[in-house]
Amino acid sequence: MREKSILLEARQIQLATDLIKLGARLQVLEANTELSRERLVRLYKEIKGVSPPKGMLPYSEDWFTSWQPNVHSSLFINIYNFICKHTNIRSIDAIIKSYKLYLEHIEINHLQRILSLTRAWTLVRFLESNVLCVIPCTKCNGNFIVHSLEIHSNHVCGLCNVPSRAGKTKKVTPSAATKMKQEYAA
Numbered sequence: 001m002r003e004k005s006i007l008l009e010a011r012q013i014q015l016a017t018d019l020i021k022l023g024a025r026l027q028v029l030e031a032n033t034e035l036s037r038e039r040l041v042r043l044y045k046e047i048k049g050v051s052p053p054k055g056m057l058p059y060s061e062d063w064f065t066s067w068q069p070n071v072h073s074s075l076f077i078n079i080y081n082f083i084c085k086h087t088n089i090r091s092i093d094a095i096i097k098s099y100k101l102y103l104e105h106i107e108i109n110h111l112q113r114i115l116s117l118t119r120a121w122t123l124v125r126f127l128e129s130n131v132l133c134v135i136p137c138t139k140c141n142g143n144f145i146v147h148s149l150e151i152h153s154n155h156v157c158g159l160c161n162v163p164s165r166a167g168k169t170k171k172v173t174p175s176a177a178t179k180m181k182q183e184y185a186a
């Protein structure tokens with residue numbers, strides 16, 4: 001019994017460590033481990049060298065539907081759904097795996113990281129509570145995140161209908177984004 005709890009704790013510390021290294025906020029750690037807040041704060045300081053940021057997570061669901069965040073969030077959720085469909089990896093482990101693949105993908109394509117791990121975790125929660133949902137674009141058939149309450153029988157995604165201001169930021173070029181869309185369209 002004693003050994004078992006030590007092993008369980010070791011696994012929780014490893015999970016918290018992985019999450020901290022990927023940039024997770026304290027709330028994500030508290031929601032996904034049974035370690036005390038005090039221990040999580042100590043672990044965070046040990047890994048990052050600074051205290052975790054305080055305060056609530058400022059994330060509203062609207063962020064995920066604005067143009068550039070929507071492209072990155074949709075890419076992430078396509079990876080996440082792919083992992084859940086084709087492997088036995090679930091919940092926070094699936095989020096970590098998908099997030100690492102997202103990071104690899106944007107690195108290969110020389111894109112800026114727009115989606116943080118904490119936002120990715122928040123996104124999955126919004127989808128599970130049906131605040132947001134995923135629907136196919138009527139032009140390219142890629143899957144994209146939309147508000148559940150919006151009418152989207154004719155949804156055209158942000159890549160098929162790039163807003164004019166998008167060209168100025170250069171953070172996601174349509175061609176790079178189209179490439180990532182195709183890769184995870186399954």
Ligand SMILES: [Zn+2]
Pocket residue numbers: 137138139140141142156157158159160161
């Ligand atoms: Zn499209």
